[in-house]
Amino acid sequence: MNPTTYLPPRKKHIIITGHYGSGKTHIAVNLALFLKKTGAAVTLIDLDTVNPYFRAADSQSLLQKNGVRCILPQYANTNVDLPSLPAEIHSVFSRNTGSESPDEYAIFDVGGDNGAVALGAYSARLKNEGYEMLYVVNRHRPLTAEPAEAVEILREIEGWSRLSHTAIVNNSNLGDLTTPELIADSLPYAKAVCNLSGLPLAFTASMTESDPPSLPKDVPLFPLRKVTKRIF
Amino acid sequence: MSTKVLMKGNEAIAEAAIKSGCRYFFGYPITPQTEISEHLAKRMPKVGGLCLQAESEVAAINMVMGAAAGGSRVMTSSSSPGISLKSEGLSYIVGCDLPCVIVNVQRGGPGLGGIQPAQSDYYQATKAGGHGDMRIVVLAPASVQEMAALTAEAFDIADLYRTPVMILADGALGQMMEPVDFSVSSPRSLPEKDWAAKGHGGKRKKNIINSLYMDPADLERSVHRRFARYADIKDKETRFEEVMTEDADIVIVAYGITSRICKSALNMARSKGIKAGLVRPITLSPFPDAPLKKAAESAKHFLVAELNMGQMVDDVKIAIDCQRPVTFFGRTGGMMPSPEDILEKIEDIVKSL
Numbered sequence: 001m002n003p004t005t006y007l008p009p010r011k012k013h014i015i016i017t018g019h020y021g022s023g024k025t026h027i028a029v030n031l032a033l034f035l036k037k038t039g040a041a042v043t044l045i046d047l048d049t050v051n052p053y054f055r056a057a058d059s060q061s062l063l064q065k066n067g068v069r070c071i072l073p074q075y076a077n078t079n080v081d082l083p084s085l086p087a088e089i090h091s092v093f094s095r096n097t098g099s100e101s102p103d104e105y106a107i108f109d110v111g112g113d114n115g116a117v118a119l120g121a122y123s124a125r126l127k128n129e130g131y132e133m134l135y136v137v138n139r140h141r142p143l144t145a146e147p148a149e150a151v152e153i154l155r156e157i158e159g160w161s162r163l164s165h166t167a168i169v170n171n172s173n174l175g176d177l178t179t180p181e182l183i184a185d186s187l188p189y190a191k192a193v194c195n196l197s198g199l200p201l202a203f204t205a206s207m208t209e210s211d212p213p214s215l216p217k218d219v220p221l222f223p224l225r226k227v228t229k230r231i232f
Numbered sequence: 233m234s235t236k237v238l239m240k241g242n243e244a245i246a247e248a249a250i251k252s253g254c255r256y257f258f259g260y261p262i263t264p265q266t267e268i269s270e271h272l273a274k275r276m277p278k279v280g281g282l283c284l285q286a287e288s289e290v291a292a293i294n295m296v297m298g299a300a301a302g303g304s305r306v307m308t309s310s311s312s313p314g315i316s317l318k319s320e321g322l323s324y325i326v327g328c329d330l331p332c333v334i335v336n337v338q339r340g341g342p343g344l345g346g347i348q349p350a351q352s353d354y355y356q357a358t359k360a361g362g363h364g365d366m367r368i369v370v371l372a373p374a375s376v377q378e379m380a381a382l383t384a385e386a387f388d389i390a391d392l393y394r395t396p397v398m399i400l401a402d403g404a405l406g407q408m409m410e411p412v413d414f415s416v417s418s419p420r421s422l423p424e425k426d427w428a429a430k431g432h433g434g435k436r437k438k439n440i441i442n443s444l445y446m447d448p449a450d451l452e453r454s455v456h457r458r459f460a461r462y463a464d465i466k467d468k469e470t471r472f473e474e475v476m477t478e479d480a481d482i483v484i485v486a487y488g489i490t491s492r493i494c495k496s497a498l499n500m501a502r503s504k505g506i507k508a509g510l511v512r513p514i515t516l517s518p519f520p521d522a523p524l525k526k527a528a529e530s531a532k533h534f535l536v537a538e539l540n541m542g543q544m545v546d547d548v549k550i551a552i553d554c555q556r557p558v559t560f561f562g563r564t565g566g567m568m569p570s571p572e573d574i575l576e577k578i579e580d581i582v583k584s585l
Contacts, residue, residue, distance in 0.1 A: 020240070020243075020267065020270070021238070021239070021240055021243075051407075052263055052264065052347050053264060053403065053404075053407035053408075054408075079340075079345075079346035079347050079348065079566070113270075138238060140236070140237050140411075141237065141238055141239070142237045142239060142243070142247065143271070143274060143275075145237070173238065174236055174238050174411045175238055175409060175410055175411055176410075176411075177236065177411050
């Protein structure tokens with residue numbers, strides 16, 4: 001079976017949110033590399049002010065080598081507990097307003113759960129210019145294992161950010177134990193999250209690059225390259 | 233369908249506490265352990281428990297003392313500087329013979345230090361958790377699965393021996409995500425807490441929980457009783473893992489996250505024909521002397537690897553009665569060695585054999 005591949009979104013601003021550890025950074029970095037390949041200018045904004053250990057800044061050299069512009073908190077990966085948000089973030093606004101086929105993208109990698117408060121600072125400008133807001137779910141994360149729990153956090157993030165989600169990303173995985181079957185088995189869960197939230201499924205992500213899961217034709221597949229920092 | 237879930241080490245500790253019947257958590261936020269209280273703030277209300285952010289670490293540890301005195305399973309967690317603040321309360325808890333679980337997800341020090349992983353609280357945890365003649369049990373997990381399993385064990389050991397038990401982890405273990413299975417823990421049968429101050433209902437003599445002794449002879453007896461219990465713990469609860477030690481010329485001694493780096497180095501060394509092995513202490517207090525003593529019979533050299541300046545070295549030397557040379561390799565301040573760094577050290581030792 002050949003699953004549909006994920007098509008580039010029609011909005012310039014792409015916001016990635018989700019529960020802690022749902023794989024937001026993994027998705028954001030991969031999405032940046034994917035969109036760059038379409039020929040567009042891509043900026044990745046590390047908006048995570050709550051997780052000091054695993055963050056987009058870890059992939060800075062990979063991203064820059066591939067021509068992705070990175071806007072990172074000044075103190076990312078240092079010993080300063082609270083990374084400040086650089087003013088440079090404002091530079092991604094007020095260009096190509098309302099374009100339906102953007103030639104540039106700004107990807108916002110937001111912190112988990114209430115880390116979305118930082119996103120709220122930009123809500124007015126994002127509403128003004130239009131955005132896609134993707135909510136990343138992993139059914140193997142215990143606090144979002146039930147679709148209703150996942151949607152509860154989705155709504156909380158909308159409250160914190162003062163923005164609304166536009167689609168769901170199914171990133172169900174068990175780290176190194178992820179198999180194509182495990183990903184395929186997560187579809188009913190992902191669809192339940194979609195039904196409960198009233199949102200479409202943007203794509204199912206797959207870390208099993210060489211061995212893709214067997215998905216129905218209407219479910220776009222998005223292959224992920226492993227970019228998460230390994231400590232040892 | 234797999235029963236495994238994907239969790240951060242910090243979350244695994246928090247969830248394991250709930251599954252172990254812990255219904256009280258008192259803490260104060262500090263990187264890199266805040267996910268423990270984040271998780272418990274969400275979960276405790278759903279199981280009828282209490283997760284409270286105290287006004288300080290000092291307040292939190294004293295709340296732990298109160299809940300433990302009432303006979304409840306209770307936990308607190310912090311990271312290095314916060315544990316220092318808890319040390320007075322910890323000594324009082326020991327003096328009151330109260331069971332509780334204390335988690336230290338270590339970061340670099342001294343002082344405020346940094347937020348990256350370290351193991352530089354080894355001395356504090358194993359030798360000087362607080363003032364007075366005291367030893368506590370210290371468990372050192374090396375995976376997210378062990379963060380869960382040892383937390384469950386910690387509650388049982390605490391209750392069985394009426395002692396605080398510390399989980400000594402580090403920022404890397406706290407933050408990294410791995411699959412974890414909660415179904416594997418097997419709780420022990422434990423004695424009734426007939427000593428707890430939970431209301432006598434006019435039916436028995438009141439229980440008094442206190443660490444002040446008017447008579448020095450009484451205090452001495454209480455310390456002796458406590459040390460007899462610690463000897464019992466050393467006898468029955470000491471844990472370790474041995475990897476390829478049978479024929480090893482060089483035995484690496486490492487715990488926690490460092491043991492994983494050393495395992496990678498060990499495999500690299502073996503593939504080069506170097507006979508290396510590893511002893512991983514799981515209980516840092518009591519320290520597993522026996523496997524090291526046994527390894528010293530055939531091994532020629534020991535290599536201690538830690539994320540500090542060599543705090544476990546003396547324990548290894550004591551365990552092997554200084555019969556073999558002990559070399560130290562470590563990084564500190566939040567820096568991590570690579571498997572190649574450890575391999576280089578092993579190869580240096582091989583040249584000297």
